[in-house]
Amino acid sequence: MRKKVWMEWPLPPALISRLSALAEVVTDGDLDKLPGSDVISGIGRYYDGQLMDRVGPNLKQIAKPGIGLDNIDLDAASARGILVCNTPDAPSESTAEHAVALLMAVAKRVMVGDTQIRGGEGIERSDLQGTELLGRSLGIVGYGRIGRRVAEICAQGIRMNVMVYDPILPEDFVMPKGVARADDPDTIFSQNRFVTLHTPLLPSTRHLANERRLRLMRPGSYLINASRGGVVDEAALIKVLREGHLAGAGLDVFDPEPPLADNPLLKMRNVVLTPHIASNTDAGIDLMQSGTAENIERVLLGERPTWIANPEVWPGRMAQAGG
Numbered sequence: 001m002r003k004k005v006w007m008e009w010p011l012p013p014a015l016i017s018r019l020s021a022l023a024e025v026v027t028d029g030d031l032d033k034l035p036g037s038d039v040i041s042g043i044g045r046y047y048d049g050q051l052m053d054r055v056g057p058n059l060k061q062i063a064k065p066g067i068g069l070d071n072i073d074l075d076a077a078s079a080r081g082i083l084v085c086n087t088p089d090a091p092s093e094s095t096a097e098h099a100v101a102l103l104m105a106v107a108k109r110v111m112v113g114d115t116q117i118r119g120g121e122g123i124e125r126s127d128l129q130g131t132e133l134l135g136r137s138l139g140i141v142g143y144g145r146i147g148r149r150v151a152e153i154c155a156q157g158i159r160m161n162v163m164v165y166d167p168i169l170p171e172d173f174v175m176p177k178g179v180a181r182a183d184d185p186d187t188i189f190s191q192n193r194f195v196t197l198h199t200p201l202l203p204s205t206r207h208l209a210n211e212r213r214l215r216l217m218r219p220g221s222y223l224i225n226a227s228r229g230g231v232v233d234e235a236a237l238i239k240v241l242r243e244g245h246l247a248g249a250g251l252d253v254f255d256p257e258p259p260l261a262d263n264p265l266l267k268m269r270n271v272v273l274t275p276h277i278a279s280n281t282d283a284g285i286d287l288m289q290s291g292t293a294e295n296i297e298r299v300l301l302g303e304r305p306t307w308i309a310n311p312e313v314w315p316g317r318m319a320q321a322g323g
C-alpha cells in the first residue's frame with residue numbers, strides 16, 4: 001500500500017515532489033485526513049497520545065521542523081514506538097542573531113527612537129539614551145547551540161564580558177576567551193546587567209526566570225528571551241518592569257502565544273517584542289524545510305533519520321512494518 005505523509009506547514013514544491021515519489025503527501029493540514037498516515041509533520045499544534053491514536057497504527061514518525069519539542073508528548077510517542085525527529089541545527093544561527101538583535105534593540109532604544117521619529121508623543125530626549133555594550137556583562141542561561149553562538153558574537157564581536165550557566169557543561173570544559181562559567185543560575189541573574197535565556201522548555205526550566213531571580217538582577221538590568229515563553233514567569237516580569245526594577249526586556253516568545261490583547265507588555269515602551277520569529281529567516285526556513293524533508297524521506301525509505309529525539313524506539317515499529 002502507498003505510504004502517506006500528512007503535513008500542516010508548507011514545504012516548497014521541489015521538496016513535496018521529492019516526497020511524492022515515495023508517498024501520498026497531504027499538505028492541507030485537514031485533520032480528517034490524518035488517519036492512516038505513516039508520517040505527520042507540523043509546528044503549532046500539540047501532538048499528544050490522543051492525536052497519535054487518531055492517526056492510527058501506521059504512524060511511524062512525527063517530523064518536527066526546528067529544535068523545540070515542547071509541543072510533542074515524547075513519552076506518548078515512545079510508548080507507541082513512534083519516532084520523533086527534529087532539525088536541531090537548523091534554527092541555531094538565526095535564533096542566536098535574533099537574540100543579539102533584541103539585546104541591541106533594547107540597549108540602543110531602537111523601538112522608542114523609531115516611535116518618536118514617526119511622531120510618537122511623550123518621548124523625551126532623555127528617554128532615548130541608550131547603553132553602550134562594550135565591556136558590559138551578559139549572562140547566558142543554557143550554553144547549547146544557540147547560547148554558544150550568542151556568547152561568541154557578544155564576547156568576540158562586541159567584547160562584552162560573558163558568563164554562562166549550563167548544568168551539563170563538563171567540569172573540564174575549556175571556556176573560550178571572554179566567557180566565564182557560573183555554577184548556578186542565581187549567579188547569572190545577580191552578576192550580569194543583561195541576561196539572555198537559551199534553554200528548552202522543560203518542567204525544570206518552567207519559570208526559571210521567576211520573581212526571585214528577576215529581583216536578584218541589579219536595578220537597570222535587561223532580560224532577553226528567545227527560548228520559550230514559559231521559561232519566564234511573565235506576570236513577575238511585568239511586575240518588575242512596571243516597578244522600574246528592570247530597565248527593559250527583549251522578547252520573541254510569550255506565554256501564552258500569541259500574547260493576549262490585554263497583555264501589559266504590549267503597551268510598554270521599554271520592551272521590544274517580536275512574534276516568535278527568531279528562526280524565521282531565509283536560511284533558517286531553508287534548513288528546517290530541507291532537514292524535515294530529509295528526515296521524512298529516510299523513514300519512507302526505511303533508513304535511520306539523522307536526528308531522533310527518542311532513539312530508543314529505533315528500529316521498533318519500522319522493522320515490524322518493513323520500513
Ligand code: NAD
Binds near residue numbers: 066146165252
Ligand atoms: P540545545 O539543546 O542545543 O541547548 C540547550 C541547552 O540548555 C543545553 O545545553 C541544556 O543542557 C541547557 N539546559 C537545560 N536545562 C537547563 C537549565 N535548567 N539551566 C541552564 N541550562 C539548561 O538547544 P538550542 O538549539 O540552543 O535551543 C534552545 C531553545 O531555544 C530550544 O529548546 C527552543 O525552545 C528555543 N528556540 C527558539 C526559537 C525561536 O524561534 N524563538 C528557535 C529555535 C530554538
